[in-house]
Amino acid sequence: MKLRKVTAASATVFALALTATACGGGDGDNESSGGGKDKITIGIKFDQPGLGQKTPQGYAGFDVDVATYVAKKLGYEENQIEWKEAKSGDRETMLQRGDVDFIAATYSITPEREEKVDFAGPYLLAHQDVLLRADDDKIKSPEDLNSAKLCSVTGSTSAQNVKDKLAPKAQLQPYPTYSACLPGLQNGAVDALTTDDSILAGYASQPQFKGKFKLGGFKMTNENYGIGVKKGSDLKDKINKALEDMVSDKSWDKAVKDNFGPANYQNEPAPKIGDIKS
Template identity: 70%
Template sequence: MRLHQVTTAAVAALALSLTAAACGSGGDGGGGDGHKIAVGIKYDQPGIGLKTPDGKFTGLDVDVATYVAKELGHKPADIEWKEAKSADRETLLQRGDVDFIAASYSITPERLKKVDFAGPYFLAHQDVLMRADDNSITKPSDLNDKKLCSVTGSTSAQNVKTKLAPKAQLQEYGGYSECLTGLENKAVDALTTDDAILAGFAAQPGFKGKFKLGGFRMSNENYGIGVQKGSELKSRINAALEKMVADGSWDAYVKKNLGPSGYKSESAPKIGVIVG
């Protein structure tokens, strides 16, 4: 009898300790109880996802991710922001390093083989950024024999190389800031990625008047929120995105983050509908 009492007490104590440990753990993927949640964003895209020198995070993706996290039950202080470079996004999700990724993450058939997407929540278009005094690039085919910069892991440069300007000299750098430096120093002739990203860079105080967008609209880029393959978060995030559009938050976020650059965005896309 005494042994039974001791064992029961021990089991109860163990259960309490496990419960306490669970309550202190993070990265639960949206349990809705204030636990930490890890979110991947870009750190170097003004207007989209940017880590400022004082350690703060700004941009459309940051606002969207914060809204989604709130709908999943997490306060802003619960969010652990992690850098999600283009080449690392699928790996971060597959390893479980992040719960979801909102990082100018275009939904593509190839990526859908590896991860799932909620959304889309934004429609951008591929474009080209060039020096303001360069009048030699007036159409995509003019990129032939030009030094074209993009970021490793991005689909933008390959799209130009395979479909629009096969003779373009592709230069892949680790980040967009490096491409911009190369463009400014004439090490490259053009930078290609989504127009919303390029507009954010062009609007930065240090770059005003130095660059211009081609306005080519070479592709449709449906930004989605990446989650692990088969994750139940997909449906919950879709519900959050639908609410974000319906209550006017989406319009406010776009105006706040992209309005200052003069960028004219598309209307909010319909959740679940990919624009080809």
């Protein structure tokens, strides 16, 4: 791995930096922003195309781009980042134990989670939506999902929420993962797949599915993605500043286009720090 190759060099640079600081010659940037460490550990998803995905070429996705930008603003180059998989059910524990410095993993800010960890951001406002076949002209609103076959992913409440609140006659079809739903949607075994629009756009942007799916644009919920840090961490304010910089220099717009563009994702403008949409 690339990270292993640079460990020795990073250690040398770190040692020199300490020496310079002891002599009064350092400017303090690494100490204040990078915490004096030679690497930063970041939690992301490994299995969400367009957001956080581990590939043979490395790590890719919108969350990865955001996290990489933030890390650089904190004083770390890409080869100083250690990526760790942050599964949904493990995120709070990983932060509380100190397994990671921060987490950017489609991590919606909720009051329940804020009792356990702190959040910088939000950096993306997503919505629950549906993914449809590109030639579908029947499903134009959530109510049209009545009698439709809706992919229900094990462990997710998205499809059940639609059935309970919007389309009581929807027929839930169980699948193990979102990835497994896509061939079913393509061949007509199911009529729609529902979860966050950003996640759906990521799947639809994969080369093998380009032009085959479309988003409904229903905006059924608000999902405020934040960057999770340990409760009381001073990283929160530094990350917020980095996110503001990412928006102002247009890097945020580029990351959206690079990762969601093929799906024609109609994203919301970059949210203001601390502006949580209920």
